[in-house]
Amino acid sequence: MINLLKRKFALSDKGAKDMIIAIIAVVASNLALMFPVSLLYMFTGDYINGENLSAKIPFYAVGIIICLVLILITTIWQYNATFFATYIESGTRRISLAEKLRKLPLSFFAKRDLADLTSTIMSDSEALEHAGSHQIPQYYGSIISTLIICVGLFFFHWKMAIAAVWVVPISLIIVLTSKRVQNHFTRKQVAAKIDLNEGVQEFIETSRDLKSNNAENEYLDGLVNYPLSKANGLPASSSS
Template sequence: MIEKLKHKYALSEKGANAMVRAFVAVTISNLVLMLPVGLLYQLASYLLENRVPKDKLIFFIIGISVTLLLIVISTSFQYNSTFYSTYVESGVRRRTLAEKLRKLPLSFFGKKDLADLTNTIMSDCALIETASSHWIPELVGAFISTTLIVIGLFFFDWRMALAAVWVMPVAFAIVGYSKTVMGKVHEKTITYKLACLDGIQEGLETIRDLRSNNMADSYMEGLNKKIKDVEHHAIVSEFANAAFVCSAQMILKLGIGTVALVGSILLVDGKISVLTFFAFLLVVTRMYEPLQISLQNLAAVISINKNCERMDEILSHDEQTGRENPDNKGYDIVFDHVAFSYKAGEQVLSDVSFTAKQGEVTALIGPSGGGKTTVSRLAARFWDNNAGTITVGGMNVLEIDPEQLLSLYSIVFQDVTLFNNTIMENIRIGKKDATDEEVMAAAKLANCTDFIEKLPDKWDTMIGENGSELSGGERQRISIARAFLKDAPIILMDVK
């Protein structure tokens, strides 16, 4: 059961055990809430005799007190078993995803857009968090507690119990059928939502180009269509959900009417007592309530499987692995008959061989799109080559742990990535424990000092998201300063 929960809801071992405890906690809480029915049943038996013995008053006072205490304890147990454990597990889930993404090859990110991954880490995790703390425990707990109560009813009167229980298989059959339908509907809704998110993100990233080319209106037309598609499919999803949920809830409510009808017939025929009739009416009015509440979140519980599948796609993807203590001899980089393609059938490199010797500058010169950037990416193992071998100091890069391999490189990319932080901290990324003096020395080597000193707050100037406050050349020099600060034995410069 634990393994099934781990796979189905993207849980850790601890999280799966916590969910089982949540099932137990909700079940206990639902059963404890039936205790007042027992007290009412006992009170009704005395009222039918037109007397309540004085010695029984103490029993009722103690019973009410104990019931209230048990309700408080069970509610507290339920809270700790659902909410607290779920929030801890949610943090573990996000950290696990982030750690996994850190170890995946860039080829994985080439197949996924940023909006999709962001949605998985943020929205999908939040949805699973809500499902784990509310919907799933409540649904499972309601099913277990209702089943136990039904079993107990058969010991009182099997005829009345049948009148109460017949609605449950019918309601669950409706739920089972809705799983297939709602799964397909939700999958389409997710597809349109991701397309909309991707469109919004694309617009934010390219807003300057859109405005400068008078394409903003055209872009908004396309975005509005995507938003309307999301709206349409969300409405369809809600109507479909409402149809199934309302049908199941209506069937459950028929159980109360059936109990009243069957009970009335049996009572008139003298086959049950008034007290038994009253007891069954009390029980069924309370028994169906947890299920009816849980059914309101039926669509979310069903659709959560799609969100978990998207998350599992990340967690199950093969990581790049290798030796953490490579025994490379020097730092010569050798490409030996290397071939590579980003997509099947679209060869980018074919039979490439060359040696970049330690202590020398090796320059690759050629037209745009000739594969120069690809060579640097393969050397750093951002992608794994399809054929041939690439070695650093005699060691195949495919046999070196990616993080250990990257420790050998200082890399300057064509597309510079800067953070919304100070100049000082953006350069310090090259070496997190570097002193201010070391940062300034690296900046001087990269010819950054002159323009930094002209900034309002000099080294403490905030440069905006991705260095929006700097020019293209200034951003490039910050990147070069990082590479100098890292002081790795090999420098890869992928510049225009």
């Protein structure tokens, strides 16, 4: 599990462990948000059954306080586990990248636009930083907590639980079966984007030669008509 995370998100040992803790923290804070729901459930039950609510004020007061404290603690925990851990990890990642670069053979540097290389590394690190703090723990955390909550629902009233939960497998099936269609369009879009990327790079690099031959506008027309409209004309199935 740790190794999987390490490979998938370019993490250090510590980073992978922190990521697991972050996921657990997200699960905890999601579950903490379910306590008020239980309290509301009990309260409504008591009201409908005509219990003496005044007598139960201390019970609900304590219940509310416990819920609030739980939310508070788990939110702080989640915040620390996701944001702090990520920024410490991203510092480590940048430094280890720098170490790695120092050890690469000279020929590597001869072949590349160094400024370009640098900014790619920096912006990729930033993207990973953002994913690590805002997306990955939340994604896995909410899958796990949703499963736990679903299982929990069956203990109350299994028929009702089925009525509430049936949408989950159905939507999963839809997502999985539409994957092929989505992939098809995504691949097409990615291909068009790569074409466009190469075209724009070539245009920038050769603009001196194109201009001194009065060919820049002809080149641009070709670029705008073909890959650009293709890359922009498709609905982005992946951006939603």
